[in-house]
Amino acid sequence: MQETEVLEGSEAVAFAVKACRPQVISxxxxxxxxxxxxxxxxMIADGEMDSEYVRVESEFSAASVISGASAAGxxxxxxSSSQGLLLMTEVLYASAGMRLPFxxxxxxxxxxxxxxxxxxxxxxxxxxxxxxxQFYVESSQEAYDTHIAAFKIAEDPGILxxxxxxxxxxxxxxxxxxxxxLEQEEVDRFLPPxxxxxxxxxxDPKSWGSYAEEDVLMEFKYSIHRAxxxxxxxxxEIFSELATITGRDHGGLIEAYRTRDAEVxxxxxxxxxxxxxEAIDKLRSQGQRVGLIKIRCYRPFPFExxxxxxxxxxxxAVMDANFSMGSEGALGMDLxxxxxxxxxxxxxxxxxxxxxxxxxNEKRVLEIVERAREVEESGLPLDEPYWAGLRPEILPxxxxxxxxxxxx
Amino acid sequence: xxxxxxxxxxxxxVSGHRACHGCGMALSVGHILKATGKDVIVVTPTGxxxxxxxxxxxxxxxxxxxxxxxxxxxxxxxxxxxxxKAQGRIHVRVLVIGGDGATFDIGFGAxxxxxxxxxxxxxxxxxxxxxxxxxxxRSGASPMYSSTTTDPAGKISPxxxxxKKDLPAIIAAHGAPYVATASVAYLKDLEKKVKKAMEYHGxxxxxxxxxxxSVWGFSPDRTLExxxxxVQSGLIPIIExxxxxxxxxxxxxxxxxxEEYLKSQKRFSHLFRDGQHQKEIEKIxxxxxxxxxKYGLLKDVEDKx
Amino acid sequence: xxxxxxxxxxxxxxxxxxTGSWRDQRPVLNIELCKAxxxxxxxxxxxxxxxxxxxxxxxxxxxxGCGLCAYECPADAIQMVAEEK
Ligand SMILES: Cc1ncc(C[n+]2csc(CCOP(=O)(O)OP(=O)(O)O)c2C)c(N)n1
Ligand code: SF4
Ligand code: SF4
Ligand code: SF4
Ligand SMILES: [Mg+2]
Numbered sequence: 001m002q003e004t005e006v007l008e009g010s011e012a013v014a015f016a017v018k019a020c021r022p023q024v025i026s027x028x029x030x031x032x033x034x035x036x037x038x039x040x041x042x043m044i045a046d047g048e049m050d051s052e053y054v055r056v057e058s059e060f061s062a063a064s065v066i067s068g069a070s071a072a073g074x075x076x077x078x079x080s081s082s083q084g085l086l087l088m089t090e091v092l093y094a095s096a097g098m099r100l101p102f103x104x105x106x107x108x109x110x111x112x113x114x115x116x117x118x119x120x121x122x123x124x125x126x127x128x129x130x131x132x133x134q135f136y137v138e139s140s141q142e143a144y145d146t147h148i149a150a151f152k153i154a155e156d157p158g159i160l161x162x163x164x165x166x167x168x169x170x171x172x173x174x175x176x177x178x179x180x181x182l183e184q185e186e187v188d189r190f191l192p193p194x195x196x197x198x199x200x201x202x203x204d205p206k207s208w209g210s211y212a213e214e215d216v217l218m219e220f221k222y223s224i225h226r227a228x229x230x231x232x233x234x235x236x237e238i239f240s241e242l243a244t245i246t247g248r249d250h251g252g253l254i255e256a257y258r259t260r261d262a263e264v265x266x267x268x269x270x271x272x273x274x275x276x277x278e279a280i281d282k283l284r285s286q287g288q289r290v291g292l293i294k295i296r297c298y299r300p301f302p303f304e305x306x307x308x309x310x311x312x313x314x315x316x317a318v319m320d321a322n323f324s325m326g327s328e329g330a331l332g333m334d335l336x337x338x339x340x341x342x343x344x345x346x347x348x349x350x351x352x353x354x355x356x357x358x359x360x361n362e363k364r365v366l367e368i369v370e371r372a373r374e375v376e377e378s379g380l381p382l383d384e385p386y387w388a389g390l391r392p393e394i395l396p397x398x399x400x401x402x403x404x405x406x407x408x
Numbered sequence: 409x410x411x412x413x414x415x416x417x418x419x420x421x422v423s424g425h426r427a428c429h430g431c432g433m434a435l436s437v438g439h440i441l442k443a444t445g446k447d448v449i450v451v452t453p454t455g456x457x458x459x460x461x462x463x464x465x466x467x468x469x470x471x472x473x474x475x476x477x478x479x480x481x482x483x484x485x486x487x488x489x490x491x492x493k494a495q496g497r498i499h500v501r502v503l504v505i506g507g508d509g510a511t512f513d514i515g516f517g518a519x520x521x522x523x524x525x526x527x528x529x530x531x532x533x534x535x536x537x538x539x540x541x542x543x544x545x546r547s548g549a550s551p552m553y554s555s556t557t558t559d560p561a562g563k564i565s566p567x568x569x570x571x572k573k574d575l576p577a578i579i580a581a582h583g584a585p586y587v588a589t590a591s592v593a594y595l596k597d598l599e600k601k602v603k604k605a606m607e608y609h610g611x612x613x614x615x616x617x618x619x620x621x622s623v624w625g626f627s628p629d630r631t632l633e634x635x636x637x638x639v640q641s642g643l644i645p646i647i648e649x650x651x652x653x654x655x656x657x658x659x660x661x662x663x664x665x666x667e668e669y670l671k672s673q674k675r676f677s678h679l680f681r682d683g684q685h686q687k688e689i690e691k692i693x694x695x696x697x698x699x700x701x702k703y704g705l706l707k708d709v710e711d712k713x
Numbered sequence: 714x715x716x717x718x719x720x721x722x723x724x725x726x727x728x729x730x731x732t733g734s735w736r737d738q739r740p741v742l743n744i745e746l747c748k749a750x751x752x753x754x755x756x757x758x759x760x761x762x763x764x765x766x767x768x769x770x771x772x773x774x775x776x777x778g779c780g781l782c783a784y785e786c787p788a789d790a791i792q793m794v795a796e797e798k
Contacts, residue, residue, distance in 0.1 A: 023490075023491060023494035023495065024487060024490045024491055024494055026486075026487065026490075051494070052490040052491070052493055052494045054486055054487065054490050054525070054527075055525065056483060056486075056521055056525075057517055057518070057520065057521030057524070058517060058518070058521070060479070060480065060483070060518070061480065061482075061483035061486070061517075061518050061521055062483075064476065064477070064480035064483035064484050064486075064487060064518070065483050065484070065486050065487035065490065066487060067476060067480075067484060067487060068451070068474070068476070068483065068484035068485060068486065068487025068488040068490075068491070069487035069488065069490050069491040069494075070487075070491075071474055071484075071487075071488065072449065072487070072488045072491035072492060072495075073491060073495065074490070074491035074494050074495060076487070076491075090477060091476070091477065091480065094476050094477055095476075098476070200449045200472035200474060200488060201472055202446060202447050202448070202449070202471065202472060202500050205469060205470050205471050205472045205473070206467075206472060206473075207461075207462065207467035207469050207472075207473045207474075208472075208473065208474040208475065208476075209458070209462065209474055209475030209476055210462045210463065210464040210465070210467070210475075211458070211459055211462045211463050211464060212464040213463075213464070216464060
């Protein structure tokens with residue numbers, strides 16, 4: 001019997017991390033990540049957990065400390081949000097290049113300016129090219145389970161990359177949910193101690209962080225990509241191995257929800273997925289053939305699994321809680337890049353949804369489905385992304401405003 | 409005749425690195441590792457030392473070595489130290505060997521954090537007074553009125569108009585148990601200090617003056633000579649601080665005027681070009697005199713007491 | 714040669730890179746004048762001087778010809794001569 005408790009999402013994550021026995025933890029506070037690292041600090045202060053906790057002066061150092069610890073052969077962990085994640089960026093690229101398998105919780109929050117503690121995915125999406133594997137979760141339970149899988153995935157000899165578990169701030173970290181926990185022995189059996197082949201060892205001195213030229217540099221980059229591609233199958237195996245222990249199957253790289261005969265398929269990730277599922281159930285009860293693909297693993301990008309589930313769809317509406325200024329949202333770009341030129345590919349509707357904490361409620365989901373139906377009817381994609389819930393009326397007057405006003 | 413035989417094979421920092429001819433920094437590293445022995449993990453931030461020792465496939469390091477980024481040497485080291493502690497590998501110690509730019513400037517916040525936490529790391533700054541790896545730009549360690557590529561001497565500028573940051577004092581103020589300065593011109597003293605630093609636990613700091621023939625502008629056979637002139641003029645005080653107190657200084661044998669030091673290097677040559685810079689030279693002499701007084705560097709001053 | 718995981722390489726491999734080719738001045742040690750003080754070994758930034766069979770020898774595989782040993786030798790036992798190429 002698994003123990004079950006109603007508790008804050010942050011605490012659930014802290015329990016998952018504790019169960020994975022990281023030897024080194026280092027973190028710097030930022031909302032809404034703080035409760036996770038505070039909970040871990042408490043566990044250590046109370047002697048319930050045996051980890052070195054390095055209380056650093058910045059997120060840059062937090063990521064650096066766990067990189068050093070990982071290179072020295074210790075399982076390591078950190079968590080951050082928003083500005084803190086951006087501050088870690090340079091470190092994460094380097095550590096992915098060194099193939100250091102630590103785990104980092106990316107608690108999603110918008111990026112300054114204006115400074116805000118609202119939720120969106122701009123922070124972790126900004127790290128998508130770094131070589132860090134990224135998972136997005138929908139619930140505290142999924143956050144708990146995914147963290148336990150994350151260490152095993154990171155440390156897989158064929159992968160060896162940092163893994164980030166991304167979860168929406170406040171909505172997941174600060175709300176109370178019923179969460180089931182694994183027994184420590186179950187986790188220990190699933191996740192054996194970290195024993196890397198390479199580590200900083202005085203008995204076998206090796207050098208890390210070489211300078212490379214154009215004769216080999218491209219191959220090093222390609223190796224990271226190859227590890228990610230290999231990772232796709234391995235991640236699915238590890239997820240299902242865990243599912244047999246927990247009895248909870250959250251899906252593989254994606255979760256396909258009522259997609260089999262769907263004409264319109266929404267694609268989204270993070271906590272908004274719950275709302276979307278409810279809206280889909282409602283539309284289904286009205287006879288509309290609508291489905292959802294929830295992206296669980298964003299990097300590597302699970303294109304094959306998406307493709308398998310959109311075969312009969314006419315329109316795929318991608319909901320991006322991030323935006324590449326001057327272009328479009330990241331998920332939309334990824335998907336279209338892969339669909340381009342494929343016979344019978346569905347049209348893609350890019351939607352900006354949930355940016356800057358703008359609520360994604362049932363009404364907004366229904367609007368998006370309506371837009372998708374319009375696209376289906378016209379047979380043409382929109383020139384510009386659809387900004388769900390944008391309030392054009394509060395935009396200031398100005399030359400650039402004329403056009404933006406029309407988009408909303 | 410010295411009986412002890414030694415072949416290069418046993419050294420911890422071997423030949424084949426790509427430092428410039430006569431590089432003071434390269435010279436210092438062999439001596440540092442001679443003093444620490446093999447049970448150390450070395451962290452090196454981006455800079456000359458990293459570049460000339462890390463072309464892919466050609467490492468001169470016979471101790472585990474890691475270069476990660478320019479500004480995180482101290483925090484990488486803290487992480488390594490934490491891992492060693494967690495694993496119970498207590499006989500292995502952590503060393504940072506990094507440039508002045510990494511130490512005084514871009515990595516300063518991380519260094520302060522490492523010191524404040526009391527992490528068990530010996531941080532060695534190999535100080536050549538500018539960003540050499542990128543061609544000699546100004547750093548917080550560049551000496552006053554030196555010409556650097558980003559603060560060059562020109563028609564209306566005498567070069568860097570600020571003093572060198574007094575980093576040893578700042579580090580001592582963090583409560584570091586052992587802080588020292590050294591010079592490649594005094595290699596025995598340098599080795600002694602590294603050995604001594606290894607006897608302490610917690611954050612320790614040694615700043616080594618490592619003349620750079622290529623960018624300071626002097627002949628590569630004069631690396632030690634230039635180092636000596638710096639020390640003997642009083643511009644580069646060689647000191648030791650234990651528990652925050654000044655406990656030892658390397659006495660100046662025969663005080664030389666700063667001109668002798670300045671004239672020996674291209675980076676100061678503008679001060680002598682047109683006879684217009686007497687004021688600046690006097691200012692530099694005053695800095696040396698202050699050092700001499702502050703640290704009691706002159707032998708005869710002490711003798712007379 | 715295959716690239717390594719994370720670009721991690723074996724230590725000590727720089728010995729495969731012979732910096733002696735950088736040299737245009739060659740230090741020549743006169744064993745008659747040498748007092749075996751060891752200064753040349755100590756000051757060489759390239760680890761090119763070694764005690765071999767109780768005598769200091771310059772290893773030309775790695776010597777870059779900087780001249781430091783010659784300048785610092787207290788016995789003037791090392792002369793720098795132009796390298797013949
Ligand atoms: C974040 C970042 N900024 C700038 C650089 C470029 N850079 C590399 S080394 C260096 C200067 C190193 O100076 P210092 O620490 O004094 O070492 P030195 O090369 O003089 O030994 C600079 C500016 C970099 N690699 N990373
Ligand atoms: S530029 Fe100066 S410090 Fe850098 S390798 Fe050359 S001599 Fe040494
Ligand atoms: S420095 Fe001169 S005297 Fe001393 S060992 Fe070398 S060659 Fe001989
Ligand atoms: S010339 Fe320079 S590199 Fe050659 S042996 Fe002498 S000190 Fe070493
Ligand atoms: Mg420098």
